[in-house]
Amino acid sequence: MNTPVMRQYLEVKELHPDGIVFFRMGDFYEMFLDDAKIAAQILDITLTKRQNQIPMAGIPYHATESYISRLISAGKKVVVCEQTKPDDPKAKIMSREVVRIITPGTVVEDNLLGGYQNNYLSLYYKEKTSVYLAFADVSTSELVYFFFSESEKERILDTIKRFSPKEMIYTDDIPPLSKESKIILTQIPKEYVPKKKGAGIDTVVHVLDAYLQYNYRNQNFVFKSPRRIDETEYLILDEQTVSHLELVENPNDKNHTLFGVLNRCLTATGKRYLKQRILFPTRDENKIKDHWDKIEILTQNKKERLKIKESLGDLIDLERVITRFRVGKALPRDFRGIEKSLTAVTLMKAVLDGIGYDFSKLPNDLESLVLEFQNTLFDGELPVFLGNSPFLKSGFHKEYDEAILAREKGKDWILELEEKEKKESGCSSLKIRYNKILGYFIEVSKAQAKDVPSHFLKKQTLVTGERFTSPKLEELERAILQADEIIERIEKQFFDRLVATCISLYEAFLTLSNEVASLDYHLSLTEIKEEYQWIRPEIRNDGIIEYMDSRHPVVETFLPIGERFVPNHLELNPKENAIAVLTGPNMAGKSTFMRQIAINQILFQMGSYVPAKKASLSIVDRIFTRIGSGDNLTKGESTFYVEMRETATILNQFTENSLILFDEVGRGTSTYDGLSIAWAILEFLSKNFPKPKTIFATHYHELTELEKGAGIFNLYLDTFEKDGEILFLKKVKRGKSKQSFGIYVAKLAGIPETVSERAKEILVGLESKKREIKIKNEEPSLFGNILEKEPNGLSANEEKVIKRISQIDPNKIPPLEALSILDELKRILQEEN
Structure with missing residues (x-):
């Protein structure tokens, strides 16, 4: 351990x-001690030992990116430590210096990123009781931030989950992440935080800049134009809603999402833009209309649309390329990609102008950049790295052209000179050779050495012959041997100049990228709208949501060939029919119907057309969903607890402008408990005015009795029954379902016939008992004779009954609970007899 090299390693x-420290030693990056053990396991490389005791593993320096990618995917950080020349020329070992720290949230290299997806680095910064939550995509230079009160932990968590950052940095207070979170946490030094208090977003930007400059050892990278996301401007979708509606992810099939259906985008920027619009639909009526207007223009100009798509196919990911430039990761071939992209944009601009589609004018500086590329760069394919092949245009730089010619033709020149000298001197043994010590030389045999021409200059005498040089050979030697050095110097000079020019146009590139992303987005929505015959909704301001023949965009897209999606009507009116109690059998389509209403609302507020025959919609502020079941065993939370916690969030946060979807609330506990909770929730919602637009799917048929309450109405999924077989019509109608057909569904699922038949018998018995109780309940008071007695004439048990009856409010108690109480009172009287 006590060697100079190991001391260097331990210091780093x-x-x-x-x-994980990548410690450069010659042609390898070596890892030692625990780093070696961890890396060997993740990378599946051999673990050896240095000096027979120090664990060690290494990888070739030229193949690092694939190994780094695997370590980053495993949530590790990589510290790249390179060899440098020592300050002391007498030093016996090379110096070493950390040149880059690669973390999951700071990568910019294409092969380390997840395709087009955003790769967020998050910052949690607390200032007194306020919290700034920032999300920076280093690869695209995007920086957005939120401002919360410290007490808004649920909203903070929802926001973090929506962005899914790969890494989160913080200063003092640890972010409130869940235990199962896979986000890499990094506490940064206090010196990153300015001493000036109350600077807010300026502090956020400063901290992020400082962290990146530290990781990249680069003072040029700074975030510009941070954008605050004000949730009052967007339709708020919490993490549960995003997950329940499968907007961007589906655990079973990644294509069966709203994003998967809408994604016809041809550019990486367009795909990212689409995902952001899905997760952050607007509440701005003018923005919605602007999206529609652009879709309408593209719809009416199909021929021009095809030309635009052809040009879009030539575009590279400008956001990421220009960001790589800023952190010193530019490649020569990037210039050709930029040139092709800017040329394609110019062509698109001409087409879009012709059809009246508003598209930003290409800045003059970017147009000039194209001309500079065309005048400067090699006409063919540009090299991946400088020196691999020509980089500059022929005729652009005289000295460079001569060096290129010398490198390409040098061998031919030597052979031609050899042939010429051999012929003119008459020395048949004459050869022109090369070695590292003498360079190029003319070699002649001992016998012919006396016949060489006078311009030959002796260089070396051998036993077998003589070696010479000549003015012409020295001239060729200089040209050939200096060619690579000249080429490297001139190419580096112009490469750096072009990189600096591109970086200076950074803002123009980002503006252009945003315009391209928006165009790609509208093209995608136009294609979907035409293929599936979606319609442009009407915007209304009275809170009403009304659909005629609405459809589920994802389910409809993936229906088997020959099947047709059954469309449905719906009107939710916050003053009258605001709360729909939806009943119907399992498998009838209740969940699909609810989800399609929510997803179509999102489409509407994205500025998309919607799958319906007609739609007249109001903007909502939030969509809440309580759909599906699941426990959280790591926290000791049962399915019912999770259900109630999500329900509590909804009931504490909704407004009159919200859209709420409840699916089977109360099913995780006993029947009476669950029914009572569901009943109370509906009453609570109905007391508001105007009321939140709500669909409440349930198997508690007793809840349909609430239809008489203000704003509550019944809907059901229709069925057709014949000869014991059930056909689910998937048609929503006004009214209530007759039964749930749960036993029939169990039979379809493969439950043994003996079980399903026995279940039918039990059901008949239960229904009979229920009818018996109902009849008794509808007769004149079962306890009327007791109530007519004088108080002093009552027995002890009769007094109990009177007291219990006095505690019952028949207008508030759920029906099944009332029936249970009647049974209880009856038992009390029977005990006395």
Whole structure:
């Protein structure tokens, strides 16, 4: 351990204890001690030992990116430590310096990123009782932030989950992440935080800039134009809603999502833009109309649309390329991609102008950049790295052209000179050779050495012959041997100049990228709208949501060939029919119907057309969903607890402008408990005015009795029954379902016939008992004779009954609970007899 090299390693490791140190030693990056053990397991490489005791593993320096990618995917940080020339020329070992710290949230290299997806680095910064939550995509230079009160932990968590950052940095207070979170946490030094208090977003930007400059050892990278996301401007979708509606992810099939259906985008920027619009639909009526107007223009100009799509196919991911430039990761071939992209944009601009589609004018500086590329760069394919092949245009730089010619033709020139000298001197043994010590030389045999021409200059005498040079050979030698050095110097000079020019146009590139992303987004929505015959909704301001023949966009897209989606009507009126109690059998389509209403509302507020025959819609502020079941065993939370916690969030946060979807609330506990809770929730919602637009799917048929309450009405999924077989018509109608057909569904699922038949018998018995109780309940008071007695004439048990009856409010108690109480009172009287 006590060797100079290991001391260097340990010094670096002490400064970076949470990273895997890639320690450069010759042609390898070596890892030692625990780093070696961890890396060997993740990378599946051989674990050896240095000095027979120090664990060690290594990878070739030229193949690092694939290994780094695997470590980053495993949530690790990589500290790249390179060899440098020592300050002391007498030093016996090379110096070493950390040149880059690669973390999951700071990567910009294409092969380390997840395709087009955003790769967020998050910052949690607390200032007194306020919290700034920032999300920076280093690969695209995007920076957005939120402002919360410290007490809004649920909203903070929802926001973090929606962005799914790969890494989160913080200063003092640890972010309120769940225990199962896979986000890499990094506490940054206090010196990153300015001493000036109350600077707000300026502090956020400063901290992020400082972290990136530290990781990249680059003072040029700074975030510009941070954008605050004000939730009053957007339709709020919490994490449960995003998950329940399967907007961007589906655990079973990644294509069966709203994003999967809408994604016809041809550019990476367009795909990212689409995902953001799904997760952050607007509440701005003018923005919605602007989206529709652009879709309408593209719809009316199909021929021009095809030309635009052809040009879009030539575009590279400008956001990420220009960001790589800013962190010193530019490649020569990037210039050709930029040139093709800007040329394609110019062509698109001409087409879009012709059809009246508003598209930003290409800045003059970017147009000039195209001309500079065309005048400067090699006409063919540009190299991946400088020096691999020509980079500059022929005729652009005289010295460069001569060096290129010398490199390409040098061998031919030497052979031509050899042939010429051999012929003119008459020395048949004459050869022109090369070695590292003498360079190029003319070699002649001992016998012919006396016949060489006078311009030959002796260079070396051998036993077998003589070696010479000549003015012409020296001239060729200089040209050939200096060619690579000249080429490298000139290419680097112009490469750096072009990189600097591109970086100076950074804002123009980002503006252009946003315009391209928006165009790609509208093209995608136009294609979907035409293929599936979606319609442009009407916007209304009275809170009403009304659909005629609405459809589920995802389910409809993936229906088997030959099947047709059954459309449905719906009107939710916050003053009258605001709360729909939806009943119907399992498998009848209740969940699909509810989800399609929510998803179509999102489409509407994205500025998309919607799958319906007609739609007249109001903007909502939030969509809440309580759909599906699941426990959280790591927290000791049962399915019912999770259900009630999500329900509590809804009841505490909804407004009159919200859209709420409840699916089978109360099913996780006993029948009476669950029914009572569901009943109370509906009453609570109905007391508001105007009322939140709500669909409440349930198997508690007793809840349909609430239809007489203000704003509550019944809907059901229709069925057709014949000869014991059930046909689910999936048609929503006004009224209530007759029964749930649960036993029939169990039979379809493969429950043994003996079980399903026995279940039918039990059901008949239960229904009979229920009817018996109902009849008794509808007769004149079962206890009327007791109530007519004088108080002093009552027995002890009769007094109990009177007291219990006095505690019952028949207008508030759920029906099944009332029936249970009647049974209880009856038992009390029977005990006396």
